[in-house]
Amino acid sequence: MSHDTAAASPAASSARRTAKARIVTLAVVLSAELMNALDGSVVYTALPTIAADTGASTAALQWIHAAYALTFALGLITGGRLGDLYGRKRIFLTGTAVFTLASLFCGIATGPELLIAARVLQGAAAAAMVPQVLATLHVTFDEGSRTKAFGLYGTVMSLGTVLGPVLGGVLTQANLFGLGWRPVFLINLPIGIAAVVLGLRHIPESLDRTTRRLDPLGMFLSALGMLLITLPLTLGGEHGWPAWSFTTMAAGLLVLAAFLAQQRSRTRKNGSPLVVLSLFTGRTFSAGLAVQLAFGLLSGVFFLSWALFLQDGLGLTPGEAALGFVAASLGEMSGAWLAMSLVRRYGRAVPQAGALLAAASLTGYHHLITTHGTGMGTLLAALPMLAVGLGLGMIGAPLADLTLGKVPDQHAGSASGLFNTSTQLGIALGTALTTLLLFTHTPAGTQGPAMNTAFTNSLWYVIATLLVMWALMLLLPKPTRTN
Numbered sequence: 001m002s003h004d005t006a007a008a009s010p011a012a013s014s015a016r017r018t019a020k021a022r023i024v025t026l027a028v029v030l031s032a033e034l035m036n037a038l039d040g041s042v043v044y045t046a047l048p049t050i051a052a053d054t055g056a057s058t059a060a061l062q063w064i065h066a067a068y069a070l071t072f073a074l075g076l077i078t079g080g081r082l083g084d085l086y087g088r089k090r091i092f093l094t095g096t097a098v099f100t101l102a103s104l105f106c107g108i109a110t111g112p113e114l115l116i117a118a119r120v121l122q123g124a125a126a127a128a129m130v131p132q133v134l135a136t137l138h139v140t141f142d143e144g145s146r147t148k149a150f151g152l153y154g155t156v157m158s159l160g161t162v163l164g165p166v167l168g169g170v171l172t173q174a175n176l177f178g179l180g181w182r183p184v185f186l187i188n189l190p191i192g193i194a195a196v197v198l199g200l201r202h203i204p205e206s207l208d209r210t211t212r213r214l215d216p217l218g219m220f221l222s223a224l225g226m227l228l229i230t231l232p233l234t235l236g237g238e239h240g241w242p243a244w245s246f247t248t249m250a251a252g253l254l255v256l257a258a259f260l261a262q263q264r265s266r267t268r269k270n271g272s273p274l275v276v277l278s279l280f281t282g283r284t285f286s287a288g289l290a291v292q293l294a295f296g297l298l299s300g301v302f303f304l305s306w307a308l309f310l311q312d313g314l315g316l317t318p319g320e321a322a323l324g325f326v327a328a329s330l331g332e333m334s335g336a337w338l339a340m341s342l343v344r345r346y347g348r349a350v351p352q353a354g355a356l357l358a359a360a361s362l363t364g365y366h367h368l369i370t371t372h373g374t375g376m377g378t379l380l381a382a383l384p385m386l387a388v389g390l391g392l393g394m395i396g397a398p399l400a401d402l403t404l405g406k407v408p409d410q411h412a413g414s415a416s417g418l419f420n421t422s423t424q425l426g427i428a429l430g431t432a433l434t435t436l437l438l439f440t441h442t443p444a445g446t447q448g449p450a451m452n453t454a455f456t457n458s459l460w461y462v463i464a465t466l467l468v469m470w471a472l473m474l475l476l477p478k479p480t481r482t483n
Helices: 002-039 047-055 056-086 087-108 111-140 145-176 188-202 216-239 245-267 276-283 283-313 316-347 350-373 379-384 384-404 408-437 448-476
Strands: none
Touching: 002 087, 002 111, 002 145, 002 188, 002 216, 047 056, 047 087, 047 111, 047 216, 056 087, 056 111, 056 216, 056 245, 056 384, 087 188, 111 145, 111 283, 111 384, 111 408, 145 283, 145 384, 216 245, 216 408, 245 276, 276 283, 276 408, 283 316, 283 350, 283 384, 283 408, 316 350, 316 379, 316 384, 379 384, 384 408, 408 448
16 A cells, blocks of 8 residues: 555655646746736826837827737737647747836837837737636646636636726826836736746747648738728727728728738648648537627727716716726626536526626616716716626637637647737727717717717617627537536
């Protein structure tokens, strides 16, 4: 008996070390995803202070945000494929190191030009870093534990987007060490350095050993097509949607059509395409991307218009408005926890229930606003977001697992890049649509009751999107049957 125990001990010790390494890997890659999610929106509340400190013009302030969003969206497909070809650990650590360095450049920038350049570098690094997060989780965790890992990823991604404006406001107002807005970027330094140091030791390397060739033409066409679509979506609203914005988007669609034809040709010739088109043969992956696109669109429309409603419609201060975002975050965390505990048993029914809950809660919120108007107050404006956040958390947390759970390991990077690209496209489209939905019948800068009316009208579009998502989710995996 003592011999058996002694023999089992090394195996048990190895299993414990492996489990510890997986936990550290999870923490490292999710911290990187959190940095990206926060940096996409953290500058919103810091922009006025940045303008006062650096003398940035309105156009420069717009580019401080757009420079990051555009370069990030453009590089995601290529970033995912680079991980498949050259190793997800290698590309992740390189992207994280450059992202951390770019954050330092942002924090010490002396003028808007340097800050915009640093944001471009930061976005490009994030495009290399972020696709490796889902891909690494995919190959590190087995099917049983992957659901929870993917659920945590969805939670972090959603929470980062919601908490970014709150963190930006808190750090800017705190004026730590007299640095003003700069800690908004400098906070990434300890996180990024820790991620690189721990990642070197604990993240396992993985890659697609079936191919070792890049697709330069595919990289160019995909980036150009994405640029032609996302640039007018990001900037067109600020210029009143001139003719060039629609012409540019149409040109982008043509370029993406050419990219698709080039990818098909390269696939037939076994020439290592940038996008693995076989991923789209299964309805689960295609439907998951469509749902994620709609989820990004919904987030882009709702949270921006809601922030404007809280401050311009109800007259709340930024600090009071932040309480609403905290309520939404608490709801999302609760919804994500609930989804992770139920999704393996109930499958697509979990995010479908979340979509219906969010739609019903927003319908009630619409009634609340029309009944109380500008007299709602902070508490009444924030509390319903617990239920809305609960529903959104039930959607966002399981989507990655339901979409990518059956993707072959060798294509995990490519699939992850496409999944994240659909998110960014949705957010860009949703942000652009916010201007149209809010100010179609009321002028920009509207305040008070007119803003409340504009916001309540926009809610019907958000509710309709949730119902469309519910229908699309019918194509996601059914519950796993257990005896």
